[in-house]
Amino acid sequence: MNYRHHFHAGSLADLVKHITLSHLLKRLHQKPAPFCVMDTHAAAGLYDMRAADAGKTGEAEAGIIPYLKLPQAPSHAPFNDVLAKHGSHLYPGSPAIIQHYLREQDKLVAIEKHPEEASKLQSTLGYDARVTIHTRDAWDAMKALIPTPEKRLLVFIDPPYEKPDENEQAFAAIKAAHAKMSHAMFALWYPLKDAVETGVLQERFAASGIKKILRADVLFSNKALPSKMNGSGMIIINPPFQIEDDLRAAYSALAPLCAPDTKPAIIDWLAGE
C-alpha cells in the first residue's frame, strides 16, 4: 500500500471529484432529517500546497493552481465555500469537505487503512463529536457498518486503484451494501484511463439490477492515454433529483482547464427507475 494522496491533492481529477461531492452534500441539506456520510478511503483530509510532496508530481499545476485564477462560477460555489474556509495554501480532501457540510445532527464516518494518514486525519478534523475515524480496511468496514442507524446515508468511495482488483472489490462492496440499504446514495470515483476497464465496470453496474445509477464521466483531453489518467469518472446510485443539471454546469465551467478539443462530460443513466 504505497499510495499517498499528498502527491495528487489538488489535481484536476481531485477538483472534479470534490466539486461533485460538494454538490451531493449541499443537496443533503434540503431535508432536516440527520444524514451520515461514510468516507471509505478518507486519506489525510487537508493538504498544504506549499509542501514538497504536493509539488513533486506537478498535478496541482493542472488543477487547483489555474482553477484559483478562473472567474468564480456560481456552479462551483458549493466547493468554493469550502476552499474559502481553509485559505489559499490548504487544499481540502473529502473528509474536510464533508465536515464542512455537517449540521449539528449529521455524522461523518471516515475510514482510512493507513495508520499515518489516519493520524493526520485525526489532527485535521480535530475533536468533533459528529466525526468517527476508523483505521481499518474500507471493504470490511462497509460490511460491518452498513446499515447505519441514520436512514439517510451517502457512501463516498475513492480507492487508490493501485491493485488490479479494486474495481471488482468496489462493485462487490457496493452491491452487498445496497442489498442492505437500497435507498442509500453511493458515489464511486474511478479514473478514466483504460476505456476497456471503465466499460467493464460500468457494464457491471448496468447489469446489476440496482436502479437509479447515474454516470458522470469528465474527460480532460481527447487523447487516448492508456497508461495515464485522461479524465475523472463517478457512478452515483440514488443521486439527488436533477443533480445532472448542477453537474453539467459545474463541469463545463472547468473547460478552460481541459485541452481545447475536449468533448463535453458524459452524464447519463446506466440504470433508470
Ligand SMILES: C[S@@+](CC[C@H](N)C(=O)[O-])C[C@H]1O[C@@H](n2cnc3c(N)ncnc32)[C@H](O)[C@@H]1O
Ligand atoms: C485516493 S486516496 C483518498 C482521497 C480522499 N478520498 C480525498 O478525496 O481527499 C485513497 C486513500 O485510501 C487509502 N486506502 C488504500 N486502500 C485502502 C483500504 N483497503 N481501505 C481503506 N483505505 C485504503 C490510502 O491510504 C489513501 O489514503
